[in-house]
Amino acid sequence: MRIPIGDEDRRMQSSWFSNTNRIRFDFSPTKEIEDWWKEHMFDPHGLTPEALAERFTASWADHRQIEFKTIDPDRPEISFSVHDSSGDATVWLVDRCIDLDGKFVEALRMAVADDWQFEGIGRRLMKNAVDTGLFLGCDRIRLxxxxxxxxxxxxxxxxxxxxxxxxxxxxxxxxxxxxxxxxxxxxxxxxxxxxxxxxxxxxxxxxxxxxxxxxxxxxxxxxxxxxxxxxxxxxxxxxxxxxxxxxxxxxxxxxxxxxxxxxxxx
Known part of the structure; x- marks a missing residue:
């Protein structure tokens, strides 16, 4: 039996919020969150949660581990953490928060391991934040x-x-x-x-x-x-x-x- 298109869309939308070995959510995404994300992030920008985090760290070609802290449709606000997952030790970590009403990105934290200092990793990750902020129509990045x-x-x-x-x-x-x-x-x-x-x-x-x-x-x-x-x-x-x-x-x-x-x- 053919699945109605509405059900297909719902299944695809729900899959964006499934915990995997690459991404996890510190909360249980509700239907309200899923619908809000589709309306405000996927339809206008083509971004799933994973794609958003990857865009903020686009200069790093290797694997990443993504953790979403909050997606709050009422504020509206999105916060997440990303770190590399390509080796035994973490090379870098970033925390980002997006306030869509205030049109700003908050660069909450960024750390680069001592052995990887002076390689330009931090600069390139901040440039990723600038590029993504512009893409989302934000005015400012705070830190x-x-x-x-x-x-x-x-x-x-x-x-x-x-x-x-x-x-x-x-x-x-x-x-x-x-x-x-x-x-x-x-x-x-x-x-x-x-x-x-x-x-x-x-x-x-x-x-x-x-x-x-x-x-x-x-x-x-x-x-x-x-x-x-x-x-x-x-x-x-x-x-x-x-x-x-x-x-x-x-x-x-x-x-x-x-x-x-x-x-x-x-």
Missing amino acids: DADDVGRYSWVRMGFVPDRGSWRSIREACIRSLMQFSQTLGPARTQEIVMMLMSNDPKTMRLIADLKDPVEEPRLRRRGGLEPQVVPLGKAMLLGDCPIWAGEFDLRDATSLSLMEDCVDATR
């Missing part, structure tokens, strides 16, 4: 920048919020004083005046400062000697606090910075 992200994310086009920028300015001025003897009074005063700006985008200028300085807290990989690094990197990886900020997906300059940083890793 909290910590560790090396305090420097690298601003280089890739992210900008701190105003509250974070005030804290960053204070920390940068303190850090700058450590290098004042190397820089000299005129150059030091020039950078202090730069830091007086209330515009959070000034952080891009700080990150781009190339004066060579020796930062004792940044040591060569596997060694004890301090690194000689650009001043902007020393300031933002020294005393700079964790900061909250966002990437404007409508801003051509931000998009260009993202492209340039990713191209530099190829």
